[in-house]
Amino acid sequence: MEQTIPEGRKKRLDSLYEALSIVADDTYVYLCDMRYDYSRWSQSAVDTFGLPSTYMYAAGDIWEECIHPDDRASYHASIDAIFSGTDGGHDMQYRAKRLNGNYDVCTCRGIVIRDENGEPEYFGGTIRNHDIQGHIDTLTGLRNQYGFFEDLQNDIAKEKLVCIWMVGIGKFSEINEVYGYHFGNQVLQRFGRYLLDHVGNRGSVYRLDGTKFAVISSTQTPEQITDNYENLRKRFRQGIEVGDNKIIMELNAGLLLLDNFSVDDQTVYSCLNFAYGESKNRKQGDMVEFYNDISGENRQRIEKLHVIRVSITQQFKGFSIHYQPVVDAHTEELIGAEALIRWGSKEYGMVQPDMFIPLLEKDPLFPDLGKWIIRQSITDAKKIMEICPRFVINVNLSYAQLEKPDFVDMVLELLEETDFPADHLCLEITERCRLLDIELLKNIVVNLRGCGIKFALDDFGTGFSSMGIVKNLDFDTIKIDRSFVLKIEDDKKERELIEHFTSVAATFGARVCVEGVETAGMRDILQRFRVYSFQGYFYSRPVDFDSFMEWAKEHQKITA
Numbered sequence: 346m347e348q349t350i351p352e353g354r355k356k357r358l359d360s361l362y363e364a365l366s367i368v369a370d371d372t373y374v375y376l377c378d379m380r381y382d383y384s385r386w387s388q389s390a391v392d393t394f395g396l397p398s399t400y401m402y403a404a405g406d407i408w409e410e411c412i413h414p415d416d417r418a419s420y421h422a423s424i425d426a427i428f429s430g431t432d433g434g435h436d437m438q439y440r441a442k443r444l445n446g447n448y449d450v451c452t453c454r455g456i457v458i459r460d461e462n463g464e465p466e467y468f469g470g471t472i473r474n475h476d477i478q479g480h481i482d483t484l485t486g487l488r489n490q491y492g493f494f495e496d497l498q499n500d501i502a503k504e505k506l507v508c509i510w511m512v513g514i515g516k517f518s519e520i521n522e523v524y525g526y527h528f529g530n531q532v533l534q535r536f537g538r539y540l541l542d543h544v545g546n547r548g549s550v551y552r553l554d555g556t557k558f559a560v561i562s563s564t565q566t567p568e569q570i571t572d573n574y575e576n577l578r579k580r581f582r583q584g585i586e587v588g589d590n591k592i593i594m595e596l597n598a599g600l601l602l603l604d605n606f607s608v609d610d611q612t613v614y615s616c617l618n619f620a621y622g623e624s625k626n627r628k629q630g631d632m633v634e635f636y637n638d639i640s641g642e643n644r645q646r647i648e649k650l651h652v653i654r655v656s657i658t659q660q661f662k663g664f665s666i667h668y669q670p671v672v673d674a675h676t677e678e679l680i681g682a683e684a685l686i687r688w689g690s691k692e693y694g695m696v697q698p699d700m701f702i703p704l705l706e707k708d709p710l711f712p713d714l715g716k717w718i719i720r721q722s723i724t725d726a727k728k729i730m731e732i733c734p735r736f737v738i739n740v741n742l743s744y745a746q747l748e749k750p751d752f753v754d755m756v757l758e759l760l761e762e763t764d765f766p767a768d769h770l771c772l773e774i775t776e777r778c779r780l781l782d783i784e785l786l787k788n789i790v791v792n793l794r795g796c797g798i799k800f801a802l803d804d805f806g807t808g809f810s811s812m813g814i815v816k817n818l819d820f821d822t823i824k825i826d827r828s829f830v831l832k833i834e835d836d837k838k839e840r841e842l843i844e845h846f847t848s849v850a851a852t853f854g855a856r857v858c859v860e861g862v863e864t865a866g867m868r869d870i871l872q873r874f875r876v877y878s879f880q881g882y883f884y885s886r887p888v889d890f891d892s893f894m895e896w897a898k899e900h901q902k903i904t905a
Contacts, residue, residue, distance in 0.1 A: 349381070350378060350381040350383040354378055354380075354381065354383075355378075355383070358376060358378050358383070358385055358467075359385065361376055361467065361469070362374065362376045362385045362469075365469055365471075366387075369471045371473070371481075372387075372471035372472060372473045372474075373386065373387040373389060373390035373393075373471065373472040373473075373474065374386070374387045374469075374470075374471055375387070375390070375404070375455070375469060375470060375471075375472065376467060376468075376469035377404060377405070377467065377468045377469065378466070378467060379428065379457075379465050379466060379467060379468055380466065381402075382402055382403050382404075382405075383400070383401075383402055384400070384401050384402075384404035384405075385399055385400055386399050386400075386401065386404065387399070390472065392444075392496075392499050392503075393443055393444065393449075393474070393495075393499065394411050394441060394442065394443055394444060395411075395443075395444040395502075396408075396411075405424045405428075408441075409421060409424075411441045411442050412439050412440065412441055412442075413439065413440035413441070413442065413448055415440075416439035416440055419437065419439070420437065420439055423435045423437060427455075427457060427465075427468055428465075428468075430464075430465055432457075433456065433457045434454075434455050434456035434457055434468075434470070435453065435454070435455055436452075436453075436454045436455075437452075437453055438450065438451065438452045438453070439451060439453070441472075441474075443495075444498075444499055444502050444503075445498050445499070445502060449474050449475065449476035450474075450475045450476060451472050451473060451474050451475065452472070452473045452475065453470065453471075453472045453473075454470045454471055454473075455468055455469060455470025455471075456468070456469065456470060480492035480495065482537075482551075482552040484530055484533060484534060484537075484552070485533060485534055485537035485538070485552045486537075487537050487541065487550055487551055487552045487558070488549065488550070488551045488552070489551065489552055489553075490551065490552075490553045490554060492551060493551040493553060493559050493561075494610050494614070496549060496551075496561060497509070497561065497610040497613060497614075498609075498610050500561065500563075500603065501603070501606050501608070501609070501610060501613075504606040505563060505603075506563065506602075506603065506604055507561050507562060507563045507602075507603050508548075508561075508562050508563075508565055508566070508567055508570055508600065508601070508602050508603070509559065509560070509561050509562075509600070509601050509603060509613065509617055510559065510560050510562075510570055510574070510598055510599065510600040510601070510617075510632075511553070511557055511558070511559050511598060511599045511600075511617050511618070511620070511621045512540070512557070512558050512559075512560070512574065512577070512596055512597070512598040513555070513556045513557035513558065513596065513597050513598075513621065513625075514532070514533075514536060514556040514594050514595075514596060515594070515595040515596060515597050515625065515630060516595065517529065517532075517555075517556040520532055520592065524590065528587065528588070528590075531587050531588065532587055532592060532594075533552075533556065535585060535587055536558070536581075536585075536594075537550070537552055537558060539580075539585070540558055540560070540577070543573070543576075543577055544560055544562070544573075547562050547564050547565055548560045548561055548562030548563075548564070548565065549561050549562075557621070559617075567600055567602055567634055570600060570632075571600065571632045571634075574596075574598050574632050575632075577596065578595075578596050578630065581593070581594040581595075581596060582594075582595070595630050596630055597621060597624040597625040597630045598621065598624050598630070598632045598633070599617050599618070599619070599620025599621030599622070599623065599624050599632070599633050599634075599635065600617075600620060600632055600633065600634040600635065601613065601616055601617045601620060601634070601635045601647075602634075605647050605648055607648055607651065608647050608648060608650075608651035609651060609654075611654065611708070611709070611710075612647060612650050612651040612654055613647065615650065615654070615704055615705060615707065615708045616635045616646070616647055616650065616704060617635065618707045618708075619635060619703060619704045619707070620633045620634060620635040621633070622707070635647075646700070646704075649693055649696060649700070649701070650701055650704055650705070652690065652692075652693070653688055653696070653701050653705070654705070654708065654710060656688065656690075657710045657713055657714050658710070661714070661717050663688050663689055663690050664686065664687070664688050664714070664717070665686075665687050665688075665689070665889060665890075666684050666685065666686060666687070666718065666721050666722055666725065666889075666890065667684075667685045667686075667687050667887035667888055667889055667893075668682040668683070668684060668685070668725070668887060668888060668889075668890065668893040669682060669683045669685060669880060669885060669886065669887040669888075670682050670880070670884050670885045670893070670896065670897070670900070671683065671737075671739065671858060671878050671879070671880045672878060672879050672880075672884055673877075673878060673879075674859075674871065674872060674876045674877055674878050674879050675872060677879075677884075678735075679733050679735075679736065679897055679900055679901065680733075680735050680736065680737065680878060681735075681736055681737035681738065681739060681771070681878070682726075682729070682736070682738060682739065682893065683739040683741070683773070683880065683887075684718065684721075684722035684725075684738055684739065684740050684741070685698065685741075685887045686698050686702070686714075686718055687887075688701065702743065706743050706744070706745040707745060711743070711745050711746070712745070712746060712749055715742075715743060715745075715746040716755060716759070718740060719740055719756065719759055720759050720762075720763065722738050722740050723738060723740075723759065723760070723763050723765040723770060724763055724765075725738075725890050726738035726765065726769065726770075727763065727764075727765060728894070729893070729894065729897060730769065732894075732897055732898060732901060733897060733901065736769065737768075737769050737770070737771050737799065738769065738770055738771065739771045739772075739773050739801060740770070740771070740772055740773065741773045741775060741803065742772050742773060742774055742775070742778065743775075743778075744775075744778045744781050747774075747778060747781055747785070747786065747789060748781060748785065752789060753789055753792050753793060756772075756793060756798070757793075757796060760796075766797070767796050767797035767798045768797040768798070768799065770798050770799065771798070771799035771800065771801050771821065771822065772793070772798060772799070772800055772801070773800075773801045773802075773803040773824070774786070774800065774801070774802055774803065774814070774818075774820075775803045775804060778814075783813075783814075783817050783818075786814075786817075786818060787817060787818055790818050790819060791819075794819060794821075799821040799822065800818070800819070800820050800821055800822075801820060801821060801822035801823070801824055801858070802814060802815060802818075802820045802822070802823050802824065802855075803824050804824065804826040805823045805824055805825055805826060805846065815849065815853055815855075816853075819853075819854075820853070820855045821855060821856065822855055822856050822857070822858050822877070822878075823846070823849075823850045823853075823855045823856070823857055823858070824857075824858045824859075824860055824880075825843065825846050825857060825858070825859045825860060826860060826861070827860045827861020827881070828861070829842055829843065829846070830843065830859055830860075830861050830862070830867060830871065831861065833867055833870055833871070834864070834866045834867060834870060840870065843859070843871065843874050843876075844874055847874050847875040847876060848875075850875075851875060856877035856878070857874075857875065857876045857877055857878075858876070858877060858878040858879070858880060859871055859876050859878075859879055859880070859881075860880045860881060861880075861881050861882075862879045862880065862881030862882075862883045862884070863881050863882045863883050864883055865883065867881075867883070868883060
């Protein structure tokens, strides 16, 4: 068999391949010139299975290396029979290994095409990958979330520089409420089709969960994508015709340049989701790019997040809880502490929670971390209660934890598992929890307070919805943010604000805790008001458990 195929034979192979490709829906196409053992394969097969090229000599041998060891003997026998002229084709099923190491079940059908003398000339056919048939969104016909992750994994494995952006329709629930779900599905179909046409050959389009879509592009810069997105926004602000109705839509979008290949697809998705959330909640739909800065505090943000995610799966390696004391405002006795998550490693040092918590909140691993934080905090609190019986441990909650349907049961199970008294646990709701439905929050608070657990509203006054939350939910404690007391020794307005805040708390039957108490002068002024407890550097910075125990024992002696 000759080793180099003549140019004329190669052109003929290409012509036949193109003809075969037209009728081969959702399959990988292959065609081999048997006289030269020279083949052409689909680009999608090359990308999925890591083949060397779309054009290959001895492709059968190369492909055999991808086939599961248990399936190779039957495949090899079939190929030998075809090339020896014994068989005129094959129809068989085997497992083939993708680039990421997983095996897909494939059905391969092929036929031998003979020349005018009846001699085998070409062998061609299709390979249907059954594992990717579930990667198509039935509503829009686009690749779905599974397809998105598969392609993203391949790009990471090949270290392919790509831009990924996520775009979604804002306030889509209103469309469903006004026009019905069937109409809403039509809107999603129209949007998906328009996005596909808008992107054209500049990228691949995917339908993700809900109203979110994604685009992966290797040909555009972040600046070009941002410009394209603005054109997309203008188009939908003008409205599109759906049936007899004209629908005006607002969009949200997040963008990420994938230039770090030491991470996994889930980490990339978490960062992309974070950028999308910032666009939706803080930037009125403007495109938000997730910057993977290479200097300063943000050095390799994606890489750090990846390592932190892996730590969650490795028994929370690197995570620890630090505790900041809460003291009685008048006696200055220790009455509690706020539990604050920390993560550190030799390579990255100590990473502050505001770097990774907002990014992880939508991550599937986050509930596991949230559960670990509560368990560890109440386990440590039991030991602290041995020297301070009044001690109450405060644990911050994320909206991502609260929206889980089993959250209440999870908390109660942890209390039972650790034999921890419910009335010594205080759960803090933060400003970001405003993203949740108020009725859901109310149901959680009512159920857990009914079991004795306390609730605090953190950072009161910093969010536009704080007063609304206080009116709708019963809190045991309202925590005044440190920003309102920084200048209280010199600023009369800050003293008036504290007086106002304490009056509001009293109206709703809640106690006041002031955060950020840093000097004796601040303490002395705040003691004039109806403040129940203090928290701040004047007493202690957040410290690890062993240091906290030492502080608590020493403090008990001083205040005794």
